[in-house]
Amino acid sequence: MVCERVEELIEAIRxxxxxxxxxxxVAGALGVVLACKNADESAIENAVMQLAxxxxxxxxxxxxxxxxxxxxxRGKNAEEMRKYALDEATRMIEEDIxxxxxxxxxGSELLEDGDVVLTHCNAGxxxxxxxxxxxxxxxxxxxxxxxxxxxxxxTRPLNQGSRLTTWELMQDEIPVxxxxxxMSGAVMQAGRVDKVLVGADRVVREGVIxxxxxxxxxxxAKEHGIPFYVAAxxxxxxxxxxxxxxxxxxxxxxELIYCGGVQIAPRDVRVYNPAFDFTPFQLISGVITxxxxxxxxxxxxxxxxx
Amino acid sequence: MVCERVEELIEAIRxxxxxxxxxxxVAGALGVVLACKNADESAIENAVMQLAxxxxxxxxxxxxxxxxxxxxxRGKNAEEMRKYALDEATRMIEEDIxxxxxxxxxGSELLEDGDVVLTHCNAGxxxxxxxxxxxxxxxxxxxxxxxxxxxxxxTRPLNQGSRLTTWELMQDEIPVxxxxxxMSGAVMQAGRVDKVLVGADRVVREGVIxxxxxxxxxxxAKEHGIPFYVAAxxxxxxxxxxxxxxxxxxxxxxELIYCGGVQIAPRDVRVYNPAFDFTPFQLISGVITxxxxxxxxxxxxxxxxx
Numbered sequence: 001m002v003c004e005r006v007e008e009l010i011e012a013i014r015x016x017x018x019x020x021x022x023x024x025x026v027a028g029a030l031g032v033v034l035a036c037k038n039a040d041e042s043a044i045e046n047a048v049m050q051l052a053x054x055x056x057x058x059x060x061x062x063x064x065x066x067x068x069x070x071x072x073x074r075g076k077n078a079e080e081m082r083k084y085a086l087d088e089a090t091r092m093i094e095e096d097i098x099x100x101x102x103x104x105x106x107g108s109e110l111l112e113d114g115d116v117v118l119t120h121c122n123a124g125x126x127x128x129x130x131x132x133x134x135x136x137x138x139x140x141x142x143x144x145x146x147x148x149x150x151x152x153x154x155t156r157p158l159n160q161g162s163r164l165t166t167w168e169l170m171q172d173e174i175p176v177x178x179x180x181x182x183m184s185g186a187v188m189q190a191g192r193v194d195k196v197l198v199g200a201d202r203v204v205r206e207g208v209i210x211x212x213x214x215x216x217x218x219x220x221a222k223e224h225g226i227p228f229y230v231a232a233x234x235x236x237x238x239x240x241x242x243x244x245x246x247x248x249x250x251x252x253x254x255e256l257i258y259c260g261g262v263q264i265a266p267r268d269v270r271v272y273n274p275a276f277d278f279t280p281f282q283l284i285s286g287v288i289t290x291x292x293x294x295x296x297x298x299x300x301x302x303x304x305x306x
Numbered sequence: 307m308v309c310e311r312v313e314e315l316i317e318a319i320r321x322x323x324x325x326x327x328x329x330x331x332v333a334g335a336l337g338v339v340l341a342c343k344n345a346d347e348s349a350i351e352n353a354v355m356q357l358a359x360x361x362x363x364x365x366x367x368x369x370x371x372x373x374x375x376x377x378x379x380r381g382k383n384a385e386e387m388r389k390y391a392l393d394e395a396t397r398m399i400e401e402d403i404x405x406x407x408x409x410x411x412x413g414s415e416l417l418e419d420g421d422v423v424l425t426h427c428n429a430g431x432x433x434x435x436x437x438x439x440x441x442x443x444x445x446x447x448x449x450x451x452x453x454x455x456x457x458x459x460x461t462r463p464l465n466q467g468s469r470l471t472t473w474e475l476m477q478d479e480i481p482v483x484x485x486x487x488x489m490s491g492a493v494m495q496a497g498r499v500d501k502v503l504v505g506a507d508r509v510v511r512e513g514v515i516x517x518x519x520x521x522x523x524x525x526x527a528k529e530h531g532i533p534f535y536v537a538a539x540x541x542x543x544x545x546x547x548x549x550x551x552x553x554x555x556x557x558x559x560x561e562l563i564y565c566g567g568v569q570i571a572p573r574d575v576r577v578y579n580p581a582f583d584f585t586p587f588q589l590i591s592g593v594i595t596x597x598x599x600x601x602x603x604x605x606x607x608x609x610x611x612x
Contacts, residue, residue, distance in 0.1 A: 151578075153488075154462070154562060154570075154571070155488070156460070156462060156486040156487065156488055157486050159565075159570050159571070162562065162563075162570050162571035162575075163570060163571065166571055166572055166575045167572055170572055170574075170575065175576070176575065176576065177576045177577065177578050178559075178562055178563075178571055178575050178576065178577045178578070179562075179577070179578050179579075180462040180463050180487070180518065180519070180562065180579075181462065181486070181487050181488040182459075182461070182462055182487040182488070182518055182519030182522055183518055183519070183578065183580065183583075184522060185519075185521045185522035185525055185583065186518060186521055186522070186580065186583040186584075187578070189521060189583070189584070212486065212488055212489055212492060213486070213488030213489070213491075215491045215492055215495060216488055216490060216491035216492070216522065216526060219491055219525065219526055219529045220522060220525055220526075222529075223525045223529070256460060256468065256484055256485075256486065257468075257484075259465075259565040259566050259568065259570070260565050260566055260567075260568025260569075260570055261566075261568060262565065262566025262567060262568055263566075264460075264465050264468050264469060264565070264566055265460070265465070265468035265469065265472055265484055266472055266473055266476055268476075269468075269472045269476065269482065269484050270481070270482065270483045270484065271483065271484045271485075272457075272483050272484070272485050272489065272493070273485075273486075274489065274492065277489075277491065277492040277495070278492075278495070
C-alpha cells in the first residue's frame, strides 16, 4: 500500500499496517513530509499532532515525528519544510538500518552455536526499515556461522508471530517452530529454550514496555534460569519516564471476538485487550542497543536520547 | 449431534466435539453401550479398544471405558452386555453430577466474596455431565451469595475459553472478562487476580496434567503469591503413574495455521502443538475433589481409585 496523504498514513498506523517501534519512528518522520503537503502552517501542525498520537505506547512514533518536525520548522514555507523533513526522515532511515546492524553485531555475541531462541511478536525486518532488532541479532549470528533455531510465539490477539516472524525467518531459511503463547512455559520446562529475545516499544526507567505477553515470558524465563534479552535502538529509550506514566494502548474487543473475520467468542462478551505490558529490569539479563549490551538498571544520564 | 454408532463417537472425541475429562469418562462408558451393538464379541472388544485410545491424555476416557466394559463382561451375549454397560454408564452419569456438586461445595469454601478468579480452558458444564468442576466451584460460590468475577483465558489454539467458558458463564449471568492467554501475567501484575482455578485431565504422582497453558499460569501465580487450585473428581486420579509415562497428545499443525478456517500462518511452517502440559504439585495450593480439598503431595494409598 502507498500513502499519498498523511491521513492515510495515520489510518494505516492505527490499523497496524505499519507497526513495530523502529518502523513507526521512520513512518512518523515520513508522515511529517506528507503533512507538509498542506499549504497552511496550522494545518501542518494539526496533522503532525494527530500523527504523533496515532498510537500512544511506542515512543519511537512521537520521537520520529518530533525529529522530522523540528527539522521542518527550519523551513520558511511548506515546500522548504517538506524538504527539511524529508532530509531528516532519510537520515533516520539510514540510521535505523545502521543501528539494527550494530544491534545485530553486539547481540550475536550473546548467542552460541546451537542455541534455540524463543521470541515473541515480530521484531524483525517487518518492524524496522531492514534487518530487525531481535531477529536482526539472530540474522547476524547465523551470518557469522552460528546455527540458531527460533521458537516463535504466535502473539495473540493479532498473531504477528504466526503471520510475520515465521514468514520472515522462512524467507531467510532460518529454522523456526511456531507455538501458541501459552506453550512458552512448557517448552522451557522441557529444556528446549536457551535464550529469550524480544524487541521493545519503549524502554523506561524501571524496565521495558513491549507487546502483551512479554512479561509472562520474562517470568517464565526467570523460573527456568533462561537469559532474557531485549533488543532495541536507543531511540526507543525514554528513561526519564516511569512505566506508570506511559499510556498502554487498549485495543478493540473485536480482536479477541473475531479471528480472521470469523467469530470465536460471544459478540457481547466483556474483553480486556491491552496491547502491551511492562517487564521490570529485574527480569531482564541485558538490553542490546546500537551502543552495546547494557546491563540494567540503565544509567539515564548517559543514554537519554535527544 | 447424535452418535448412533461407536465409530461416530470415536470420531467426535477425536475432533473434540465431546471434550473435557469428566465428559470423556461418561462418553467412554456410553460408547461401550454403542460398541455392544456389534453382534460378535471380538468386534465389541476391538471397538472398545479403539474408543479407549481415541485420545491418550485424559485418564477419564479409559477409566469410563474400562468401567463400563468390566460391567458389560458380566453379560452372556451382546444384548446383556449392552444392558450392563448402560446400567454402569447411567451410574457414572449420576455420579458425575453428584461429584461435581460436592467439588462445588468444598471448593466454594476457598473463595471469598468479591474474588476475581482466573480460569483456563473450560472446566464447566460443557466439560462434564452438568455443573462443572472449576466452574462448578464458582457456580456454588455464587449460589451461596458470594460475588465472584471470572477472567477467562481464551485458551489457544482451540479457544475453549472464548467459545465455551464465556458462553457458559454469560448464560448464568456470572460476570466474565475474556483475555488472551498471554495477558495472564499482566492481570496478575496489576493485582486483578485473587485465585486461579482450573480443571485437570489427569492427576499423577508428581502433579497435574491439564490443558496447555496451565503450567504457565501456575508459575505466574506463584510469582505473584496467588493461590492456584485444581478442581477434579478422583476419577481423574492416576497417582501410581509418573507424568513422564503419560502420553501428551500432539495435535495437528493446522490448529495454529488456521483459525476458524482462515489461514493465519505460512502453510508449511513447522508447528509444535501439544494439547496438555504438566504442573508440579509444588505450584498447586490444593486439589478440590468430591472427597474434600487435598493438600499435595497426595497420598496414593488413600486415594487411588478403581
